[in-house]
Amino acid sequence: MNTITDIRATTIPDSRGKPTLSVTVFAGDAQGSFSDPSGASTGSHEARELRDADGGEQIEIVHVERDIKPALLGMDVADQSGIDAKMIELDGTPDKSRLGGNALIGVSIAAAKAAAAARGMQTFEHLRTLADIAPSRRVPLLYMNYINGGKHAKSPLSFQEHLIVPETESVAESLAMASDIGAQLEKLISEKYCADTLTNMGDEGGYVIPENHPSAPFELLVHAIEKAGYTGRVNLATDVAASSFFENGTYTVGGEPCTAQRLAELHEYLAQHFPLLSIEDPFEEGSLEEFARLQKKLPLRIVGDDLTVTSAARILEAASAGAIRAVIIKPNQVGTLTETLEAMRVARENNIDCIVSHRSGETMDDFVADLAYAFGCFGLKSGAPRKPERVVKYKRLQAISTS
Numbered sequence: 001m002n003t004i005t006d007i008r009a010t011t012i013p014d015s016r017g018k019p020t021l022s023v024t025v026f027a028g029d030a031q032g033s034f035s036d037p038s039g040a041s042t043g044s045h046e047a048r049e050l051r052d053a054d055g056g057e058q059i060e061i062v063h064v065e066r067d068i069k070p071a072l073l074g075m076d077v078a079d080q081s082g083i084d085a086k087m088i089e090l091d092g093t094p095d096k097s098r099l100g101g102n103a104l105i106g107v108s109i110a111a112a113k114a115a116a117a118a119r120g121m122q123t124f125e126h127l128r129t130l131a132d133i134a135p136s137r138r139v140p141l142l143y144m145n146y147i148n149g150g151k152h153a154k155s156p157l158s159f160q161e162h163l164i165v166p167e168t169e170s171v172a173e174s175l176a177m178a179s180d181i182g183a184q185l186e187k188l189i190s191e192k193y194c195a196d197t198l199t200n201m202g203d204e205g206g207y208v209i210p211e212n213h214p215s216a217p218f219e220l221l222v223h224a225i226e227k228a229g230y231t232g233r234v235n236l237a238t239d240v241a242a243s244s245f246f247e248n249g250t251y252t253v254g255g256e257p258c259t260a261q262r263l264a265e266l267h268e269y270l271a272q273h274f275p276l277l278s279i280e281d282p283f284e285e286g287s288l289e290e291f292a293r294l295q296k297k298l299p300l301r302i303v304g305d306d307l308t309v310t311s312a313a314r315i316l317e318a319a320s321a322g323a324i325r326a327v328i329i330k331p332n333q334v335g336t337l338t339e340t341l342e343a344m345r346v347a348r349e350n351n352i353d354c355i356v357s358h359r360s361g362e363t364m365d366d367f368v369a370d371l372a373y374a375f376g377c378f379g380l381k382s383g384a385p386r387k388p389e390r391v392v393k394y395k396r397l398q399a400i401s402t403s
Helices: 058-071 080-091 101-118 122-127 170-190 194-200 216-228 258-274 287-299 310-319 337-349 367-374 388-401
Strands: 007-011 019-027 030-035 143-148 159-166 234-239 248-254 257-258 276-280 301-302 327-328 353-357 379-381
Touching: 007 058, 007 101, 007 301, 019 058, 019 101, 030 101, 058 080, 058 101, 080 101, 080 388, 101 337, 122 367, 143 170, 143 216, 159 170, 170 194, 170 327, 216 234, 234 310, 248 258, 248 327, 248 353, 257 258, 258 287, 276 337, 287 310, 301 310, 310 337, 327 337, 337 353, 337 367, 353 367, 367 379, 367 388
Parallel strands: 143 379, 234 276, 276 301, 301 327, 327 353, 353 379
Antiparallel strands: 007 019, 019 030, 143 159, 159 234, 248 257
16 A cells, blocks of 8 residues: 655646646655646636645645645555545535635545556556546547637637537547648638737737627638648537526627527527537526437537536536537536545436536646546547646547557
């Protein structure tokens, strides 16, 4: 048995220049580290992220080293469920608001990486020993966000993400296709607007365009795919993130008020006119019935994110209502790896595909690639491969899926 001998925490800057927590768990000579991501667009039911009054994370360093560390010292580092149960007990709140979801997930995943190192295994191999989850694919599809909007960019676009999804199990081929499409997209944007537009980059590495109509990004992406010679081989997807433009019972799309019915009609129009594989969070997070009505009408995947927040109970509720066919998996939404794996297990038992996702505020940590590959998830969503903190996750998936 390899026991936990030390836990250390510090802060590092994330991709937006904001401090985020980095945790290292030691088990004898083995160690594992994890640095927390942070979302700009978050669901109200997510685990609570705690920060100092000035936005720092010194409070979470204290929680890790003063509160969590003494309780975990001497525990078997491979006892993931025991480690996570102990932290949940210590926190004692339903939303991790006493110790902070960022502290708990940092320790939880760092412990899993340390356990893998102690066992002489790769992280994805160790993860497979922790849960039995039915796969959707051998290698996840890459969901790459090439045009950013919403809270991820200074853009008039209401929808948050406009993604390309190459249909191939080869990560190298998918990245090559994305590179070709990106080059064509750059030319199209430069010609249609101006070269200065190309200097605008969203949080997730996508372009930012001066358009407010929801169909404009998809028209550009379809044209870029065609010019690159990949028509029929690359699908599109979108994260609407509708909660981000819903207020006082009304949506605001393109600067204009919009009812739920009109928004549903817009989604139907986009699904009819563009090769959409999935639509994420098409309505605000409390609109389960609207999700279900749209899923019933459309053959594509309606995806839950703010609706489901990597919660097994919320995923089961959405699945029972027929509201979704896929779900976003973000470990920091729920606060521990054990709860993340339970959410994935419940999803697959109800024939719901899992798409493992990064956050808009990211680090060079590549754990999400191991998680997506370990359980044959439907997709890995990690932004456009134009920023290093996004590329590292795709490169990790490429390495482990061809080893």
